[in-house]
Amino acid sequence: MKVFITGASSGIGEAIAHEYAQRYKNENIIIGLVSRRSEHLQKLKIALESNHRTTCAVYALDVRDNQALAQAAADFIQQQGVPDVVIASAGVSSGTLTEKQEDIAAFQAVMDINVMGMVHTFQPFINAMRNAGKGQLVGIASVAGVRGLPGAGAYSASKAATIAYLESLRVEMSHHNIAVTTIAPGYIRTPMTAINTYRMPFLMDADVAAHKFVNAIENKRRFVVIPWQMGWVARLMRLIPPVLWDLLAKNAPHKPRIDVEQ
Template identity: 75%
Template sequence: MKVFITGASSGIGEALAIEYAKRHNNKNTIIGLIARRSEHLQNLKLKLEKSHQVKCEIYPLDVRDDAALALAASDFMLLHGTPDVVIACAGVSRGTLTDHKEDIAAFQAVMDINVMGLVHTFQPFIAAMKQAGQGRLVGIASVAGIRGLPGAGAYSASKAAAITYLESLRVEMAASNITVTTIAPGYIRSAMTAVNDYKMPFLMDADIAATKFINTIERKRRFVVIPWQMGWLARFMRFIPPFLWDFAMKKAPHKKRLDWDWL
């Protein structure tokens, strides 16, 4: 099993790497770990290699850098061949308001990381997967992409774009026997959600989410909302008329505008 995961230094990405290592606990398992924080990646590599006998390659980089991702992909494939699964998990969330000029940079960063990061992650592997006649591409979207949430214009827009992009990619890859899976999580316990000071329904621990994500990937599902309770809520959200949605969201809590410095 060969897996390439972006956003692997924390949260869902880290949990996915750990779960893959647990499931494929042998020296034939290769996991590519990609994130900006080199120290975190190094610690995760040591942990996985010591506890689960897997081999890890680490690539400290920013998914906004398509050249760096292409080099990482090339190095990984040169060393280990075409990965079986590529998971684009890197993502950021920050409260944004259009009437604040200083939020323009945040809008740009969220879109670049959450949308273009998917493209930068997948593109270097597609030719090799086509040649191999198989492969799995996985994009992590969000329930927030189903309807626009107040105070989260950048995040909701980026995840809506991710869902639509992944749908287009899925159709494009079908003839090449490359599956594309879109996973839209609800609230997952992580640094990203820790800053929220409002109630988060159906909050799920990252390790439990990782188990469900990988089950979804192995079943080659097309689009899945996790947890299932949030899936039913998402179905309901799709069909709420705009005037009712506007009324319901008037007093909805907003994500904090200044969570941390990641730009």
């Protein structure tokens, strides 16, 4: 089993890496770990390789850098072979307000990392997967992409874009026997949600979520919301007329505005 994961140094990406290492502890598994934070990746590599049947390849880079990702993908394929699964988990979140000129940079960063970072992650693996006649691309979206949330215009827009992008990609890749899975989490206990000051319904620990994510990946689910309760919330959100949505969301709490480059 060979898996390549972006956003691996913390949160969902790190939990997925641990889940794969644990799940395949009696088999040889190779995990590509990508993140901006080299020191976190090295610690994760040591932890995962404590199981001597796990091998980690570490790539410290920013997913906004398509050339760096292309080089990492080429190195992984040359050294380890074509991955069975590529997981685009890198993402950032910040409260944003269009009225604030200083938030323009945050809008740009959120869109570049959450949307273009996913494109940069998948693109260099597709030809190799197509030649191999198999593979799976997995994108981490969010329930926040179902409807626009006040104070989170950049994040909601980026996740709506990833949902639509992954749907397009899924149809395109079906011609090449490459599966595409969209995972839309609700609230997962990670550093990203730790800054939220409001109640988060159905909050799930990252390790529990990662177990469910990998189950969905192995079952080649096309689109899945986790936890299941948020799936029903998402269905209801889609059905609410705009005038009613505006009334319901008008006084909703806003996500804190932070520096996404931290």
